[in-house]
């Protein structure tokens with residue numbers, strides 16, 4: 001199981017902030033919020049009660065197994081979970097041509113509409129040995145649809161049968177992808193209607209590409225189910241979810257508007273990207289549930305240890321006291337190096353000799369955590385004993401549940417994202433979509449003022 005260390009989050013060791021006992025004065029409220037979230041069974045909890053979505057993906061396992069490459073075309077919650085599973089559970093050189101994948105697929109995720117990015121991916125793969133998994137719950141997201149149309153054009157041009165190379169992962173009933181799939185006999189997977197994009201990694205959204213690259217998706221679910229059992233039932237004082245929720249709430253109240261997630265592992269790094277969307281879209285809200293303007297939220301920032309010690313830590317230690325930091329660390333790496341004992345007479349080098357590289361990395365994490373504490377910056381550490389499906393499943397579900405509980409404590413709706421709509425609509429206008437002419441007139445041209 002994941003281990004949580006909150007020692008450097010409280011007044012006892014920080015000399016500022018809140019004490020553990022003061023925090024626990026609010027434990028009743030947090031426990032009520034936790035119960036309320038669990039009892040209301042939002043989609044991301046409901047799916048753990050069934051193997052339906054695992055089976056849906058396993059049913060097409062043989063077909064998935066025929067492809068050398070899976071290219072996901074999606075964005076936001078329809079991409080970040082796939083990226084997080086791929087990077088955390090596969091070796092970093094998995095997609096390299098020389099790597100022995102034992103027949104499993106390479107996984108690429110094209111989540112942007114940068115033409116150079118798309119070209120870089122397409123030039124890596126043989127189209128005839130590739131499955132394009134178009135993932136979009138709404139089936140209307142411009143980025144995913146534009147990339148799909150380009151790929152579709154290429155399939156047509158190459159004379160390949162589209163249905164042999166396409167999989168649509170979308171809403172069970174609505175949207176254009178569902179309609180096209182029905183008309184053209186394209187295989188589909190379901191995104192349950194009650195699961196929003198950023199909570200959907202444990203639905204077919206994340207499971208199909210994971211299965212194709214040999215990730216044990218049942219073990220992922222096992223980890224998530226253990227998390228529900230553990231964090232859903234532990235008493236407040238021993239519950240890392242309750243403590244973390246109250247800590248972040250207290251931080252927000254004290255103006256700590258930035259939540260940094262800093263993994264000390266390249267494979268853990270992109271879990272922090274997944275977390276950014278979850279925390280930002282779920283908690284960044286203008287209105288509370290009573291319609292009051294609250295402009296709440298906390299800006300999630302990702303940093304990589306030890307790299308960003310040499311880029312960000314100066315600011316975190318001595319800059320504005322507006323941050324709470326969560327470190328992720330890995331106790332056992334897939335591989336390690338012993339640093340040779342060379343230059344034994346040079347003090348600046350000799351202490352490294354005989355130590356493993358991972359010992360250095362984890363010592364740097366500990367050193368940074370203490371340094372932040374000394375500077376009054378609250379921080380906590382989540383340790384992965386090893387990086388496997390159970391722990392990643394536990395981590396994912398822990399953060400989904402934590403986010404929902406935070407939404408409850410903030411009295412906001414953590415499941416919607418109205419703030420992303422206006423930008424999308426103006427883009428439709430600028431791209432000439434029918435029905436958006438007024439926005440085109442308002443936002444095109446140079447009448448906005450200062451342009452140098």
Ligand SMILES: O=P(O)(O)OC[C@H]1O[C@](O)(CO)[C@@H](O)[C@@H]1O
Nearest residue numbers: 076077078136137138141197420
């Ligand atoms: O799966 P869809 O509908 O293409 O949406 C992709 C992403 O776009 C958003 O709706 C807005 O950014 C996210 O919430 C969602 O994950």
